């Protein structure tokens with residue numbers, strides 16, 4: 302088949318030969334265009350947390366489309382945008398008081414980086430422009446997010462990115478392999494921030510951005526005490542701390558946000574994906590009251606933040622977001638994740654017996670199974686395993702040498718068993 306589509310992050314030639322096409326989805330399953338049901342162990346792309354086709358979300362979108370198709374968010378708004386902002390703030394850790402809406406995680410990250418720089422500017426500290434990311438971090442594909450990301454291959458082809466950027470190391474080493482939840486060792490990796498500040502002069506650094514749990518880079522949970530240390534160092538040196546919770550928000554680790562799960566509150570928090578259950582594109586940045594207030598000091602009529610998107614707070618997205626929050630409550634998803642996560646994690650860990658498995662990392666309803674690379678063919682083994690799983694009725698994601706899993710949070714015990722037994726058989730059949 303040849304089509305005009307150029308798909309993101311896709312090898313187009315194999316895709317055109319054998320496109321993977323889906324027609325429908327409901328609950329835990331997709332149905333392919335050939336009518337085959339496939340269990341979705343990726344929650345779409347880490348986003349369909351409440352399961353596919355939730356009737357309340359579908360109905361809310363339908364109703365919103367018929368009532369108010371669009372209104373600009375520049376100098377005006379609509380009630381659902383205000384309500385969604387209030388409800389998100391009510392669920393967020395105390396001190397995150399405002400929400401700026403975007404349409405994706407990438408836009409949320411670039412918005413957060415801009416807010417961080419502009420915050421220091423607004424306070425008269427224009428030297429603070431540098432940004433610090435972390436190895437294996439993924440922060441979307443805008444030039445800002447890509448600059449702070451820690452995955453070199455994704456930057457290679459796009460020329461100079463933001464200049465004033467440095468990176469922390471991944472807080473993980475071989476000693477933490479096969480440990481479930483937060484590794485006990487590794488808080489000392491936060492000291493690398495002190496070393497970076499020695500090199501860069503703390504008075505020139507605007508912010509540090511990390512995913513509380515590294516997601517796309519391969520599911521690495523923060524060692525116990527690590528995020529607390531980052532928070533302390535940021536406070537001591539006047540840096541803002543940004544958590545990118547595009548994956549970890551909305552129940553993925555058994556709490557509304559990873560900040561709550563790990564007991565550390567950032568100054569800015571990016572959201573997307575699970576915010577609307579993936580049903581309408583939407584992202585956002587939660588902002589602390591102190592950061593927001595720094596912007597509110599100039600002349601009353603002046604726009605405080607020269608930034609925004611045509612589709613910020615789109616009525617359909619706000620309707621989907623409000624309905625998603627209701628569905629989360631109604632289904633008790635956070636509690637369900639906390640209850641089923643031990644089974645998920647221990648079943649994952651049993652794969653350590655497989656000869657090809659180098660590491661298993663799991664926290665909440667996230668998991669990465671890292672495979673030994675095939676000589677001379679990076680990523681080929683994981684891609685082959687994912688293909689076998691798909692043929693056996695389970696959709697998993699190959700990412701580098703990892704199989705990454707992040708099912709809808711409504712997954713039940715039988716489905717957990719199905720995911721890992723399918724993956725186990727695919728590993729056994731793979732050379």
Ligand SMILES: Cc1ncc(COP(=O)(O)O)c(C=O)c1O
Pocket residue numbers: 404405406407408410439440441442512516517545546547548573574
């Ligand atoms: C942590 C994180 N930040 C940002 C993004 C970018 O989000 P989007 O693809 O919606 O732009 C992603 C996407 O996977 C992500 O995982």
